[in-house]
Amino acid sequence: MAGHGIISSLLITIQPVNFFACFVGAVIGTLVGVLPGLGPAAAMALVIPLTLKLGPTAGLIMLAGIYYGSMYGGSTTSILVNVPGEPASVVTTLDGYAMARKGRAGAALAIAAIGSFIAGTFSVIALQFFAPLLARSALAFGPAEYFVLTVLGVILLSNLTGKSRVKSLIMMMTGLMLSAVGIDPIGGLERFSFGFESAQGGVSFIALTTGLFGVAEVLSIMAERKGPVELLPVKFRELYPNREEMKRSAAPIARGSVLGFLIGLLPGPAATVAAFASYGLERRVSKHRDEFGKGAIEGVAGPESANNAAAGGAMIPLLSLGLPFTPSTAVLLGGMLLHGITPGPLLLRDRPDVFWGVVGSFYLGNMMLLILNLPLVGIFAKIVRVAPKYLMPIVLVLCVIGAYGDNGNLFDVWVMLGAGIAGYVMRKYNYEPAPLVVGLVLGPVMERSLRQTLIISRGNISGLWDSPLCLIMWSIVLLACILPFMMRYLRSRVEARSKKSRV
Amino acid sequence: MRIRGSPLSSWRGAQIYNVLSICKEFSEKNLTIRKEIASSLVLILFGVVFLLYDLKYPLDQWANPGPGVFPLMVGALLVILAAWQLTQDVRKPKPEEAKESHERTGSSIREFLQRNKGEVKPILMMGVFIVYLLMVKWVGFFISNFLFAIISSKLIGARDWGGPIALSAGVSLFCYFLFEVWLKLSFPRGVLF
Numbered sequence: 095m096a097g098h099g100i101i102s103s104l105l106i107t108i109q110p111v112n113f114f115a116c117f118v119g120a121v122i123g124t125l126v127g128v129l130p131g132l133g134p135a136a137a138m139a140l141v142i143p144l145t146l147k148l149g150p151t152a153g154l155i156m157l158a159g160i161y162y163g164s165m166y167g168g169s170t171t172s173i174l175v176n177v178p179g180e181p182a183s184v185v186t187t188l189d190g191y192a193m194a195r196k197g198r199a200g201a202a203l204a205i206a207a208i209g210s211f212i213a214g215t216f217s218v219i220a221l222q223f224f225a226p227l228l229a230r231s232a233l234a235f236g237p238a239e240y241f242v243l244t245v246l247g248v249i250l251l252s253n254l255t256g257k258s259r260v261k262s263l264i265m266m267m268t269g270l271m272l273s274a275v276g277i278d279p280i281g282g283l284e285r286f287s288f289g290f291e292s293a294q295g296g297v298s299f300i301a302l303t304t305g306l307f308g309v310a311e312v313l314s315i316m317a318e319r320k321g322p323v324e325l326l327p328v329k330f331r332e333l334y335p336n337r338e339e340m341k342r343s344a345a346p347i348a349r350g351s352v353l354g355f356l357i358g359l360l361p362g363p364a365a366t367v368a369a370f371a372s373y374g375l376e377r378r379v380s381k382h383r384d385e386f387g388k389g390a391i392e393g394v395a396g397p398e399s400a401n402n403a404a405a406g407g408a409m410i411p412l413l414s415l416g417l418p419f420t421p422s423t424a425v426l427l428g429g430m431l432l433h434g435i436t437p438g439p440l441l442l443r444d445r446p447d448v449f450w451g452v453v454g455s456f457y458l459g460n461m462m463l464l465i466l467n468l469p470l471v472g473i474f475a476k477i478v479r480v481a482p483k484y485l486m487p488i489v490l491v492l493c494v495i496g497a498y499g500d501n502g503n504l505f506d507v508w509v510m511l512g513a514g515i516a517g518y519v520m521r522k523y524n525y526e527p528a529p530l531v532v533g534l535v536l537g538p539v540m541e542r543s544l545r546q547t548l549i550i551s552r553g554n555i556s557g558l559w560d561s562p563l564c565l566i567m568w569s570i571v572l573l574a575c576i577l578p579f580m581m582r583y584l585r586s587r588v589e590a591r592s593k594k595s596r597v
Numbered sequence: 598m599r600i601r602g603s604p605l606s607s608w609r610g611a612q613i614y615n616v617l618s619i620c621k622e623f624s625e626k627n628l629t630i631r632k633e634i635a636s637s638l639v640l641i642l643f644g645v646v647f648l649l650y651d652l653k654y655p656l657d658q659w660a661n662p663g664p665g666v667f668p669l670m671v672g673a674l675l676v677i678l679a680a681w682q683l684t685q686d687v688r689k690p691k692p693e694e695a696k697e698s699h700e701r702t703g704s705s706i707r708e709f710l711q712r713n714k715g716e717v718k719p720i721l722m723m724g725v726f727i728v729y730l731l732m733v734k735w736v737g738f739f740i741s742n743f744l745f746a747i748i749s750s751k752l753i754g755a756r757d758w759g760g761p762i763a764l765s766a767g768v769s770l771f772c773y774f775l776f777e778v779w780l781k782l783s784f785p786r787g788v789l790f
C-alpha cells in the first residue's frame with residue numbers, strides 16, 4: 095500500500111505543472127523563512143488567490159511548498175544574522191550563531207539543511223503510513239467524536255501557545271465567535287452580518303489572516319525601528335561539515351526527527367515546541383554539555399530536524415481528520431476549502447490525486463530545498479538585508495491584493511485593515527493571533543458536530559460521551575486541563591521543601 | 598508606606614515631595630496593570646455586546662438546538678475567561694514591568710510624546726491606509742496603490758523619493774500584469790485608470 099503510494103504520489107508530483115508549483119512554493123517558502131516579518135501563514139494566505147488559477151493539486155502543492163520551505167529558510171538567518179526568520183528557528187540562534195562567529199557558519203547551515211531533509215523525509219514516510227490508517231479509522235467517527243476532538247484541540251493548543259493560557263483561550267473563543275458570522279451551517283439562518291452583503295459568507299479567512307499576520311507585523315516593525323543587520327560572510331569552501339561534526343550530528347538528527355514528528359501530531363505551534371523540546375533533550379543527553387550556547391553542532395542539528403519533522407507530523411490531523419491544529423495548517427485548510435476540497439477521512443477516497451500529490455510534493459520539495467539551500471544559501475542570506483522601507487510596502491500591497499482577490503470586494507480589505515490594527519494592539523498585550531485563526535477554522539466543525547450530536551441523541555446530552563472512544567478522548571481532555579495545575583502545584587511543593595531544607 | 602514612615606518634619610517641601618513621589622510611583626506601577634485591566638474590560642464588553650446581539654437568534658430545544666446556541670456558549674465562555682483575566686490583573690501587580698515603566702514615565706506632554714514615539718508611525722500608517730481605501734473607489738485601484746506604496750515606503754524610513762517611486766512603479770506594473778492580465782481579477786477603476 096505504502097509502496098504503491100510512493101510511486102503514485104511521485105508520478106503526480108513530477109507532472110510539469112505540479113513540479114513548477116512545487117519549485118515556486120519552495121522558493122517562496124525559503125524567502126519567507128529568511129525574511130523576518132512575514133511568516134508562513136501570512137505568505138500562504140497571500141498566495142491562495144494565485145493558486146486558484148493552478149487547480150487544486152498544483153495549488154495545494156505550492157502552498158505546502160511554502161509551508162515546509164519556510165522551515166528551511168528560517169534557520170539561515172538564525173545562523174548568519176542571529177535573527178530568527180520564524181519562531182520555529184529561535185532556538186537555532188543559540189548555537190547556530192555561536193558557530194557562525196567561530197567561522198563554522200557553513201557547517202551549521204549545511205547540517206541544518208541536511209537535518210531538515212532527513213527529518214522531512216522521515217516525517218513524510220510516517221505520514222504516508224499513518225494518515226491513511228487514521229483516515230480509515232476516522233471513518234467510524236461520528237459527530238460526537240469530532241466534537242471531542244475539536245475540544246481537545248482547543249485545550250491542548252491553549253496549553254502550548256503564548257505566555258498565558260487564559261489569553262490563548264480568550265483568543266480561541268474570539269475565533270470561534272467570529273466563525274459564527276455568516277450562514278448558520280445547519281439551519282441556514284444568516285447571523286451577525288449586520289446587513290452587510292459581503293459578510294453573509296462569513297468572515298473572509300484570507301482577509302483575517304493577512305491582516306493579523308501581515309499588516310499587524312508591518313505595523314509592529316514600524317514601531318520597533320531596528321538598525322541595519324550585520325551579516326556574517328560564508329565561504330563556499332566552508333560549507334562542508336567535517337567528519338567530527340557529521341558524527342556528532344547523526345544522533346541528534348535521528349532523535350529530532352522522531353521527537354518532532356510526535357510533537358507534530360499534537361495541537362499547537364508544533365514546529366516551535368518541537369525545536370525547543372529537541373534542544374532541551376540534546377543538552378541533557380550530550381557529552382559536550384558545556385559547549386551548548388557556545389556553538390555546539392548538536393544544538394543546530396536537533397532543533398532544525400525537529401521543526402521540519404513536526405511540520406510533516408502536523409499534516410496528519412489535517413489530511414486525515416480535516417482538523418488543523420496549527421496556524422499554518424489552518425491556512426492550508428482554508429486554501430483547500432477555497433479549491434473546493436474538504437480534507438478529512440474521505441479525502442483519500444474521493445480525491446486520491448490531491449492527497450498523494452501533496453504527499454509526493456513533500457518528497458520532491460525536500461530534495462529541491464536541499465539542492466536550493468546548500469549552494470544558494472549565501473544569496474538567500476543577503477535578502478535579509480533588503481531594507482524594510484522597500485520590503486514592507488510590497489508586503490502591504492500584496493496583503494491588499496490577497497484580501498481583495500478572495501471575493502473581489504473592498505469590504506474584505508476593510509476587514510483586513512481592522513484585523514491588522516486589532517492584531518497590532520493584541521500583540522502589545524500578549525494576545526497571540528494564532529489561536530484566533532485556528533478557532534475560526536475549527537468553529538464550523540465544532541458547531542456542526544455539537545448540534546448534530548444533540549439531534550441524533552434527541553437532546554440527550556450524554557450523547558456527547560456515549561461511545562467508548564469519546565470517553566477516552568474526554569479523559570484526555572480532562573487530563574490536559576488538570577495537568578498544568580498539578581505540575582504547578584508539585585513544583586511549588588518541591589520549591590517549598592527545598593527552601594525549608596536550606597533553612 | 599513612606600508617608601507613615603516619614604516623621605512630621607518642619608520642612609513641608611520635603612513632605613510634599615515625598616507624597617508626590619509616592620503618588621507618582623503608585624501611578625507608574627499601575628500604568629501597565631491599568632492597561633491590562635482596560636484590555637480585559639474591552640474584551641468583556643465585546644463578549645456582552647456579542648451575547649446581546651445573539652439573543653436575536655432562536656435557541657430552540659436541546660433536541661434540535663437553534664442557531665443561537667453555539668454563539669451563546671462561546672460568547673459566555675469568552676466573558677467568563679475575560680472576567681477571570683480581569684481578576685488576575687487586579688490581584689497580581691507585576692513589579693518588573695512597573696519598574697520598566699518607571700524609567701519611561703514622565704509627566705509633561707513632551708515626555709509623553711517621547712515615551713510613545715514608537716506609536717506615531719503605526720498610527721500614521723493606519724491613517725494612510727484608511728485614506729487609501731477611501732480613495733480606491735474614486736481614483737481607481739492601481740493609481741491609489743501606486744501612491745500608497747510610495748507613501749508607506751517614505752513612512753517606514755526612505756530618505757529619497759527615487760527609490761520608493763521606482764519600487765512602487767515596479768510593484769504596480771507587476772501586480773497589473775500578474776493579477777489583472779493573467780489571473781483576470783478585476784480591480785476597481787477610477788476616473789483616470
